[in-house]
Amino acid sequence: MAEAGTGKPWKVGVLFSYTGVTSVIEQSQRNGALLAISEINAAGGVDGRMIEPVVYDPKSVVSEYGRLAERLIVEDKANVIFGCYMSSARKEVLPVIERRNALFFYPTLYEGFEYSPNVIYGGATPNQNSVPLARYLMENYGDRFFFVGSDYIYPRESNRVMRNVVRQGGGDVIGERYVSLDASEDDFAEIIAEIKAAEPDVIFSTVVGQGTVNFYRAFHQAGCDSSRIPIGSLTTNEAEIAEMGVDAAVGHITAAPYFRNIESEANTAFLTRYKEMFGSITHVTSCCEATYFQVHLFARALAKTRSVDTDALREALLGSVFDAPQGQVKIDPDNSHTYLQSRIGKVDERGEYVVEQEVKRSIKPDPYLVNPGLDDWSLRLHRPKRSLQR
Template identity: 70%
Template sequence: MTRNESWKIGLLFSTSGVTSIIEQSQLNGALLAIDEINARGGIKGSPLEPVSYDPGSIVPRYGELAERLIIDDKVNVIFGCYMSSSRKEVLPVVERRNALFLYPTLYEGFEYSPNVIYGGACPNQNSVPLANYLMSAFGKRIFFVGSDYIYPYESNRVMRNVLRQGGGEVVGERYFDLHTCADGFDDVIKEIMEARPDAIFSTIVGQSCIEFYRSYHAAGGDGRVCPIASLTTNEGEINAIGARASVGHITAAPYFRSISSVANRRFLKAYERKFGSTIDVTSCCEAAYSQVHLFAAALEETGEMDTDCLREALLGASFDAPQGQIKIDPDNNHTYLQSRIATVNEDGEFVIDLKVRRAIKPDPYLVFPAIHDWSFHTQKVSVSGGRHA
């Protein structure tokens, strides 16, 4: 490669369809990181050049477009996907073609591929702490609701096992099409009101997540009494749901926009300068941003786009991300991440209640799933407006 040639990378995030509210923020995070890298001279004097496609939130399209990126566009490094079902479409493509796929989304765990770098939280980094928190703060009777695809089923399987370790009980479990509208939740909300759980664990994603929270509020549900707890509901969705319907609800994630740190303030300022607002900044957006920077450092080290060389450089690599320092675990291609639990306040902003003292080693197969291990390494956060203030 001559110095004048660009380094092409693929971006596979939906800017239309039911998951676009999240994937647009992931695309923005990746584009911001690319801008920052190119502004300082690119990699060895050559810029990163994104080749971007919109799969339209249609699951088979992710695999088809991954194939196009590799074959037609001559790209062998791809960033993309939100839903696990879309990741499963891309996985055999990158394995068959020996391309590198960086996946910036929390997921259900129980997967490993030498062709994937997993940048989002796995169960021991979010499901275990959330289950522990719910049972200690609210009670042990939990109602499950989820979207009808791979991640919610697998996430609920993990959550059920974790709850049982702590003496918890699943009092109901329902799944819904990704296109479910507000009135489609009437029956399950009636069922929830009759069951009177201590909390609701939601893995509903996309636009239907917004409809579910609004419907729960309209039926008299109060997050300060019986919260909807989630691993996926983020700042962009809370903004769409509205503060009145969101107050008291809970999310566990490595990153929240409200983190007070120099790195996060720098990130948010740059994001607002590029996109006009930080209203849609999410943990998945931050993960995409961080993964592009990790990749750029690996490319700077190797000076070539060879998959095997890049993988070797990425394993063990670290980055001072907006959430705090993260590191790719050379044991399993997943990422050491921070872990936080936050509650939505009356202004519609997440207030962090608990956080870990250091990044958690990823354990995608829950080899050590003991529920109470997490609590020994956490600290309450006293912030005005927070549950523990």
């Protein structure tokens, strides 16, 4: 592996799909990583050496993530990897990372209930997104939920968590359906008919990738009214809004640490540089932003260790802080997850998320959801001032 004083670049793996069913989101994650690397290299690299990304496309095929992670570590000598969107992909990479004692940065919201000393988790855990979303939906729309998800680990586990949160708050789940990752608009017809018959107050969607676009379009085409029965989601983002179109997206709701139109100096600078590098900010997402700040946190740790040794990097990373576009983030030394902001956004008539509620400071991650604390979270809410649009 490359060490201090050799003059060789620091190699890192970048393992996000830019083809296949999850490419609509994973391309934005790859771009976030490449933008951060370009910024670090433009400033002279780390210890005078450039960071060299080794980029592979797993093509949204779950088994490919594990195979390519092995290749990155063994053949490319990249001991640090940034990658994955789906939990099933993360589960493929995890044993490879642990067996080789490499370091894996996972920048995606997930279902929680996991810990590995070889992983730095940068996405929201259930207490940072599921709990606030449930609270908001129940206060503003009602307590009868219908779950729709893609058929793999994350949606099923996320729905298990959300079901417990909803019931703790006095609500009920009156329907639950799953679709394949490559579900078309037609595949949602039967589910939407069930939704109409059940008349829930809200839909909780854990559909991902292209399926999200197809679900929202089918929901709109079926004449469903988002002002009466909105789709609440943890996974729907700006990239998918751009794909599905404003008519299908307006009025629907997402909980996330970051939305593209947050007004802050850090976010303005981030979006400016992103546009300069990629030509547009249309596909900037919360997962893109998480990948971006994780690369910067890694570079700061590397500057201290001057080595990509996993144990040394982990020690330098735990407790580290970064002023990210979303606000200040911190890697929790207790569990290797990240203190994150928490926001509720609703899509307006221009296809932009308007932040309806947010917390005033980052929330400590609780990956095992020891105490959902619905009432405690509500006390920390405030409705932000409406910002001027760019």
